Amino acid sequence: MDEPSEDTKSASVEELLPILGQPSSRRTMLKGAGAALGLAAFGGAVWPLISIPENVSVDEFLQQHYKELSDQDKEKVFTRLEEEAKEDYGADVTISDQLPIPGVKFGYAINLSKCNGNGKCMEACSEENNHHRGVDQSYIRVLEMQKGSMNMEHGNTTYDHTVPQDDKFYMPVQCQQCDNPPCVTVCPVEATWKEDDGIVVVDYNWCIGCRYCEAACPYHARRFNWEQPEIPAEEVNPDQGYLSNRIRPQGTMEKCHFCLHRTREGRMPACLEACPTGARVFGDLNDPESDIVWILKNKRVFVLKEELGTKPSFFYFFDS
Amino acid sequence: MSQDAAQLPLLPHRPRHVQSYPRFLWWALSESTNGSVAFYTWMVALTAVFLVGANAWAVQVADGMIVTNMTDHVSWGLYIANFTFMVGLAAGGVMMVIPAYLYHDKKMHDVVILGELVAIAAIVMCLMFVVADLGRPERFWHMIPGIGRFNWPMSMLTWDVLVLNGYLVINLHICGYLLYTRFLGRKPKAKWYVPFVMLSIFWAISIHTVTAFLYCGLGGRPFWNSALLAPRFLASAFVSGPAFIILAMRVVRIVMNLNFPIEPANTLIRIIRVAMCVNLLMLGSELFTLFYSGGGHAATGQYLLFGLHGHYGLVPWMWTSIVLNIAAAILFFMPAALERSSVRIAACVFCIVGIWIEKGMGLIIPGFIPSTLHEIVEYSPSLIEWKVTIGIWAFGLLILTLMFKITGAVYRNSPVDDSESDFA
Numbered sequence: 141m142d143e144p145s146e147d148t149k150s151a152s153v154e155e156l157l158p159i160l161g162q163p164s165s166r167r168t169m170l171k172g173a174g175a176a177l178g179l180a181a182f183g184g185a186v187w188p189l190i191s192i193p194e195n196v197s198v199d200e201f202l203q204q205h206y207k208e209l210s211d212q213d214k215e216k217v218f219t220r221l222e223e224e225a226k227e228d229y230g231a232d233v234t235i236s237d238q239l240p241i242p243g244v245k246f247g248y249a250i251n252l253s254k255c256n257g258n259g260k261c262m263e264a265c266s267e268e269n270n271h272h273r274g275v276d277q278s279y280i281r282v283l284e285m286q287k288g289s290m291n292m293e294h295g296n297t298t299y300d301h302t303v304p305q306d307d308k309f310y311m312p313v314q315c316q317q318c319d320n321p322p323c324v325t326v327c328p329v330e331a332t333w334k335e336d337d338g339i340v341v342v343d344y345n346w347c348i349g350c351r352y353c354e355a356a357c358p359y360h361a362r363r364f365n366w367e368q369p370e371i372p373a374e375e376v377n378p379d380q381g382y383l384s385n386r387i388r389p390q391g392t393m394e395k396c397h398f399c400l401h402r403t404r405e406g407r408m409p410a411c412l413e414a415c416p417t418g419a420r421v422f423g424d425l426n427d428p429e430s431d432i433v434w435i436l437k438n439k440r441v442f443v444l445k446e447e448l449g450t451k452p453s454f455f456y457f458f459d460s
Numbered sequence: 461m462s463q464d465a466a467q468l469p470l471l472p473h474r475p476r477h478v479q480s481y482p483r484f485l486w487w488a489l490s491e492s493t494n495g496s497v498a499f500y501t502w503m504v505a506l507t508a509v510f511l512v513g514a515n516a517w518a519v520q521v522a523d524g525m526i527v528t529n530m531t532d533h534v535s536w537g538l539y540i541a542n543f544t545f546m547v548g549l550a551a552g553g554v555m556m557v558i559p560a561y562l563y564h565d566k567k568m569h570d571v572v573i574l575g576e577l578v579a580i581a582a583i584v585m586c587l588m589f590v591v592a593d594l595g596r597p598e599r600f601w602h603m604i605p606g607i608g609r610f611n612w613p614m615s616m617l618t619w620d621v622l623v624l625n626g627y628l629v630i631n632l633h634i635c636g637y638l639l640y641t642r643f644l645g646r647k648p649k650a651k652w653y654v655p656f657v658m659l660s661i662f663w664a665i666s667i668h669t670v671t672a673f674l675y676c677g678l679g680g681r682p683f684w685n686s687a688l689l690a691p692r693f694l695a696s697a698f699v700s701g702p703a704f705i706i707l708a709m710r711v712v713r714i715v716m717n718l719n720f721p722i723e724p725a726n727t728l729i730r731i732i733r734v735a736m737c738v739n740l741l742m743l744g745s746e747l748f749t750l751f752y753s754g755g756g757h758a759a760t761g762q763y764l765l766f767g768l769h770g771h772y773g774l775v776p777w778m779w780t781s782i783v784l785n786i787a788a789a790i791l792f793f794m795p796a797a798l799e800r801s802s803v804r805i806a807a808c809v810f811c812i813v814g815i816w817i818e819k820g821m822g823l824i825i826p827g828f829i830p831s832t833l834h835e836i837v838e839y840s841p842s843l844i845e846w847k848v849t850i851g852i853w854a855f856g857l858l859i860l861t862l863m864f865k866i867t868g869a870v871y872r873n874s875p876v877d878d879s880e881s882d883f884a
Binding site for chain 1: 493494507511512514515517518519521522523524525526528530531532533535536590593594595596597598599600602603608609610611614615616617618621674675677678679680681759827828830831832833834835
């Protein structure tokens, strides 16, 4: 290759190298110093990231997806999580892993003629599921709706007056445990999936927190942990499931799981037990003798946003 | 390096790449850190802004995304808005590639590499915005195929990861190859880059289509759930992308004292004229469908343009966007837009800002308002979100500056006789 001609050389030197007219070696030194300074400043700027190694153990960082954990792995993970709960919340908790009962498919129905909007289900949900106490968190939202309209635009979730109001009816909404769940489809890392008994669960230790599922859900059923949940030690529910009500880590998604740590043991969901009106009916859709099947057969039942094709396992009905 | 950094190191006629490639990299590093006082000031300023953003992000990771103003109702905000805009910027560069390679526009051919470099910087910014939006960035490896669980082909987000990274690699290869061969003083071999250029044309379309599918595939969000979304994204990308490149070329021409022909920019202006009209037409079509039939689906449009139930948060943004876009369209159609005039610069700035708002405050945010249960929770970004966003912009401009600088130096130092015909 030819050397650049003398002309272009001097021109380009003048133009490109007025780095304060320094000789080459000095200039390189200055550049090195600049780079070092820049790196130091960068290190200083991202210093708060030190919280990651402080809060995330190597074991947690390397933990595999729930479905890839062996029974031994699970034991280790659960022990670690129990220790962390003790350390961070001062609570003695037991984390277990209830598996779906073969042949069972859970369904839930709400009698809108009975629901009076008292909100006990939300309180029970919050306590049962170790929700962040700093905010009014629960997996259930109760809409106060105008009689004569099913349009949610005329609904209100933030009512603060005695209930029931004469011209209103009340409609609790929580995860509809869809058979065609958009939240599961969109998750880029398979951190959420549908179990054999129909419950859509989240592996809180696998979720990357992109919140695509929250955008995809048509029922506002998903919640994000915007900060580390705060729960006083004496309020922590110690009976915890890995895929359900254990205390969730900051930066991950969570959702209603039909209290699987209770229902897979034959108990009822906390929201149902707390409901003073008897509006809630829960059971096995595969059991012809169950209350829920009786309701589906004998009542005029509807699901929310049926036109979206999400196929909910959550139903609504009126008495008359 | 012992030699004067401004000139190319002496190389044998047939250098071995093992030796010459590291020399090229070293030379590029050296070249990209040499400059005038103005250059250093600019770089230090960008670095400072970037560091402010890096710090804000680190705070966000440590304290949780509670430091943003996003909520369970408006769960995506400024980051995803900017991400969407950046995808458009990256895709817009293809409007230089098509005339240069498919229509053999020689003069466009000379400057097309600038468009490709803009695409590289834009994609880097896209990826940074996505990472900034993650609640658990340290779990990023869960998305890596093989060691994580990559929900492909079901999740559109995995498609987006593939097409964005693919587009980045393609453009890095094209630009890197052309600069390296020019550094060696050789003619680039068509077989090593033209097939990739052709691939990049389809790929550019795909990145913005897939990004639109992220949103329009969600049945629960009627405002996004429109078949027109992907075409609208493309039309607006073919406005904002070329407009940004026109501004970048102007800056490069003046700062680096290069002699650019005016024709490539004018070709871009003509493309913008068409794309702008198509974009406005499609916006009008969306608004007609929303409002004429009315019903629940109109709620978002109502909120966006006129306010709903006493909530007006996005109204000023949206009208600013509409006014800027229309003003830009008028300016682009003035004859002065085809000259090196302030009209052209104003038109470019107007439409870039207009489309930035349209993609963000006008598209991502209103998708969440009213919420799926028809609650109205408003959103405006927090200071931390602004800092992170501006920091990422600064980083993008920083690498763009470096890439332009290296490119300018390679071209200046390695003139090739028939440069008109064989340089991109």
